[in-house]
Amino acid sequence: MTSAWITIAGLAAGTFTIRLSGYLLGARLPASGPWARALKALPGSLIVALLTVLLIQGGPAEWVASAIALAVALATRNLPLTMLAGLVAVAVVRNAL
Structure with a gap:
């Protein structure tokens, strides 16, 4: 793999992690109070x-x-x-x- 593909894979993994963590944390936010x-x-x-x-x-x-x-x-x-x-x-x- 070239360094460009490694960079793309790393950025994709980072983006996926950020979006998934936002979804998981958002589900735990309080609905009232x-x-x-x-x-x-x-x-x-x-x-x-x-x-x-x-x-x-x-x-x-x-x-x-x-x-x-x-x-x-x-x-x-x-x-x-x-x-x-x-x-x-x-x-x-x-x-x-």
């Missing part, structure tokens, strides 16, 4: 943390785009539409500035 509530809130918390860092480092284009995305989110409660509005807004504002 405080830990379940915390885990359900985690994705939203991560998005807020990432957006906060981006806004602190960003300029006027990012601030305007985030305000537009927030307005769309509050008006529609539609995540894909909000993401699309934010992407379009930041592209348009960056080209305008």
Whole structure:
């Protein structure tokens, strides 16, 4: 076997192990209680943390785009539409500035 095949086999085994362990650990997570509530809130918390860092480092284009995305989110409660509005807004504002 060449080193390329050994690398591919190792990466495949690593990927399989990660996916299998995620499935096995996910089956053991609590379905109710405080830990379940915390885990359900985690994705939203991560998005807020990432957006906060981006806004602190960003300029006027990012601030305007985030305000537009927030307005769309509050008006529609539609995540894909909000993401699309934010992407379009930041592209348009960056080209305008």
